[in-house]
Amino acid sequence: MARNERLNIEDRAKVRKIAKALANEERLDIISHLVNTSLNISEIAQLVGIPQSTAALHIRVLEDAGIIQSEMLPGERGTMKLCSRTMDKIEIGLVEGRRKNFSTSVSMPVGAFTDCEIHPTCGMCSANEIISCDNAPSEFFIPERMNAELVWTSSGFIEYSFPIPVEGLNKKPKRLIFTFEASSEAPFYNEDWPSDITIWVNDIEAATFTCPGDYGKRRGRITPIWWNASQFGLLYTLELTSVGTILNRIRQSELTIDDYGLDKVSNSIKIRIGNKDDAVNKRGFNLYGKHFGDYEQDLVLSLVFD
Structure with missing residues (x-):
């Protein structure tokens, strides 16, 4: 990262x-x-x-x-x-002195989710093997999920709770940056398979984007050689700022970071990724960890404080 x-x-x-x-x-x-x-x-x-x-x-x-x-x-x-x-x-x-601003970052494995709604086709992989059974939503909360480097579902959502570091507790962040690699989810792969994916922050809809496809015509740069289905995704960066909500440098809404209640949560921030029930293109998603895809990173949440 x-x-x-x-x-x-x-x-x-x-x-x-x-x-x-x-x-x-x-x-x-x-x-x-x-x-x-x-x-x-x-x-x-x-x-x-x-x-x-x-x-x-x-x-x-x-x-x-x-x-x-x-x-x-x-x-x-x-x-x-x-x-x-x-x-x-x-x-x-060039001079010594304490900085007024400080930032924190948390790298979250894709298997460390705290809630989910999963529908076949679905599954999880570690860097070495498929975890449990393909297309078995009931298996998603087994302990081995913590080793997952790739998770996929044809619809629904996956939610993560990012801890707020001690130095950020009871402080009001001025910026949030959330970065992740994702693609759509098709059986095997299909590069022309648009999926409308939404990101929620503390249960508030932050952004919806259309991922063009499930990529597999070439190998992911760090995808294990034994894996032959979905290979890589695109990198997405969500920013909550004082002037609005931004995804990959494109303004999504007028909601500012203050609208997400980050200063009111006790010790964690909820990030949910999924398809809305009424999505036009309800075609699931893959989430890539640091040993799958093109980017050597997990899900990364950064906070900037005054």
Whole structure:
């Protein structure tokens, strides 16, 4: 999951590593190409127009600075190194002093839901196997669900309770950001399979969007090799702000963050994802964890406080 890095000028060793990593045009190009996706060394070399050996050296410098991370995955010829960006923003304070604003983030596994309404086709997968039986809604609350990296249902909803960190209790957030990867749900897959998916925050409808399909014509970048159905989704970012509710940079409503009662909840925030009963395209959804799909992240909820 990409994060914001905040440094002080006193963090000399870390500042030097980041400064070195950013002081090169080719490395800046690599970072740009990793903004919305993960790439292997060969793909990076081709996109930047450099030899693979040079790309590998640049990757080591970026890894050392903590700007990207890599993992070894099975490839067509042995293994390949898949690289992902770890930072959205880097801030370096030139003077010491306590910041007025602070933020918190919680990464929630897709199997850690607290409520659901499930209809076949439905199921769950861990990174290694199918969990319990396909198309058995009654199995969704078995303990093994906590290991799920992919969950799917043809309609209904899945709800999560995100804890409010101690430092945020009894405080009024000025911004909420919720990010997740999702697709529609068709038997096996169908890339032309629109589904109207709604997000609720504390039981208040925040946004409804139409997901175009259930994607499977190519493999998900981090989807396990043994899985042959739904491969990846699209990345969605919901923002509750002081000026309205926004999804993927498009305003959804005039509801502001104050309208969701976040300062009135005791210790958690409810996020529900699902199809409304009267949805025109009621075609379910897949939710992807950090070991499935194109994006190495779980469901991520971030809060920004004054």
